Amino acid sequence: MSSDKITIHDIARILNVDSSTVSRALNNSPRVTEKTKNRIIAKAQELGYQRNDLASNLRKNKTNTLGVIVPRISRHFFSSAIAGIEETAYNLGYNVIICQSLEQLEREQNTVNTLLANRVEGVLVSISMETKNYEHFEGLRKRKIPFVFFDRHLNVPETSSVLIDDFQAGFDATEHLIIKGCKKIAHFSGPMDLEIYKNRFAGYKAALLKHHIKFNDELIFNSRLMEQDGIENADKIIGLPYKVDGIFSANDVAAISALQQLKRNDFKIPEDIAIVGFSNEAISAVIEPSLTTINQPGFNIGKRAAELLISQISGNNGSVIDEKIIIQANLVERDSSQKNQGNK
Amino acid sequence: MSSDKITIHDIARILNVDSSTVSRALNNSPRVTEKTKNRIIAKAQELGYQRNDLASNLRKNKTNTLGVIVPRISRHFFSSAIAGIEETAYNLGYNVIICQSLEQLEREQNTVNTLLANRVEGVLVSISMETKNYEHFEGLRKRKIPFVFFDRHLNVPETSSVLIDDFQAGFDATEHLIIKGCKKIAHFSGPMDLEIYKNRFAGYKAALLKHHIKFNDELIFNSRLMEQDGIENADKIIGLPYKVDGIFSANDVAAISALQQLKRNDFKIPEDIAIVGFSNEAISAVIEPSLTTINQPGFNIGKRAAELLISQISGNNGSVIDEKIIIQANLVERDSSQKNQGNK
DNA sequence: CTGTTAGCGCATTCAT
């Protein structure tokens, strides 16, 4: 009844064999007779034996575990990325420990230590908004634990990243607005320490340049792109002496709250103003038809990042250690002419 | 340089003390002189020592780890719940291992074993759509590992659950439509093995009864409530010989895809048809103003569930072991008169 | 094919 704490020794004693035989049998070693193997497995099942992975991993000095650090698990982009990571990890026999930094550097540092203490064999990380340098990842390097950045990265030598092509996405977004006829295009930008926001901003500027539209510093609204920021940005836009006719927002949260705030002030979207914002699969499924979005392929990024990391762990990376994998984001314009939606 | 594999023995050797002293010092035991303690801590830091939690946990027979099983991490309700779980766990010094069942019973069974092998001290679970009985949780019970269901639960004796009041939510949703003037209200229901769908359906029927509207079996569309199901449901509604004027969908995914499909077929929402669907914080933030939603407080449910579980682990549950905590969901009607949105 | 022995890294009892 009480199947509390059954060990291989318990099984061994009952069956009059040695615990090492039990261990071998349970690990399906070829060095045990089919007959005893079956006896052992049957008894183990009967007693409800469960291997203690702590002990096993300690002994083997191998955990088959990856660490993941994301800013916030409840952001859909990250939970999709985790789903992608898990799929790859699961198929390749790895477990995953997930940690949140909650956008705080200090917590990010702590999570690295937690992962280290848990002897993960590799780490996937998307840095917090507060993260400016990679000191706290040096411990991983020293211990030769490979790590791969995804989406939000730092330029660390000999470290790979899996990224969205943010420059291109920013360029596409802005050009899309220009082609629609917009002349005064505002940009909601994020912390410039983060490559992704820098690159999106660069894409914005490049598109203006290409189309001979003068860059206007007044139209750049820098913030942390939270819900409240979008509202405030919208208010500022409304307050400007001239008319803004387009917005390219570097994320969806601010884009959506700005959109709602504009509507509350009787702006018509997109007649008065057109918006492009980064988004993700869930939100873009329900978003306003008027809001063009750039799809962030979280699942694929997670998948690719995990594949890359595991290949580095296994050492079958043909000298490619400082690789940047660039994944294209898709500009998705939603309108009622889009018929063929939602198939599988 | 190579801070590979530093153990307490390494530190002990260098400092000419015993490893047990190092262990004590590193655990801030009062049984070591401040002086040696400082020397040890300094040296540990210098060498980049990191405790091996595998060994530590094995020795202590204590992992301070909770397991979480959810159907799919990328569904916002679940990732919010996980965020709530993590907050509580983090504050109380617990780690969390997250597993996905991907709605498959077999994977759910496997995850239980994985968690068992990892010697978690408690488990939080939201069951898959395929789960009909609790055999595979018996191993937890036998090992005296407490587990708590959240959101999707089974009636297991002596097991607590943290739930949304689905009956009430279903009732509110349906009554809302009736008060709006709807007479022919369709219901998109989910698998009836799951309590949540059963209860939402019961709430629907109760509201009809209260308002003397005859129940019509033809208006019940049972499915797994995926995107494609919503589209198919919408098509069926369009094909009916009489006019449906309201829909109560038991989840958001099907509600949204149905809504889009109806629009594509020139139905006006909500003039032709009104919809209430369960939803979550992210989606309700961007959802059509015309679509009334029922907010699912994922974060709070996760938080409460984790608190309950940890209190059971600690044994300071005053004999309350089979508790049902019911959390109210909020009906949120979105319309343009809603001014004061998005404030922190 | 199976048993014996050893030790992964740590925390803890008991001794001094």
Add this chain to the structure above:
DNA sequence: ATGAATGCGCTAACAG
């Protein structure tokens, strides 16, 4: 206040 000895549960090297 510190050291010595032990074992958590498991796997692996070496015997036989």
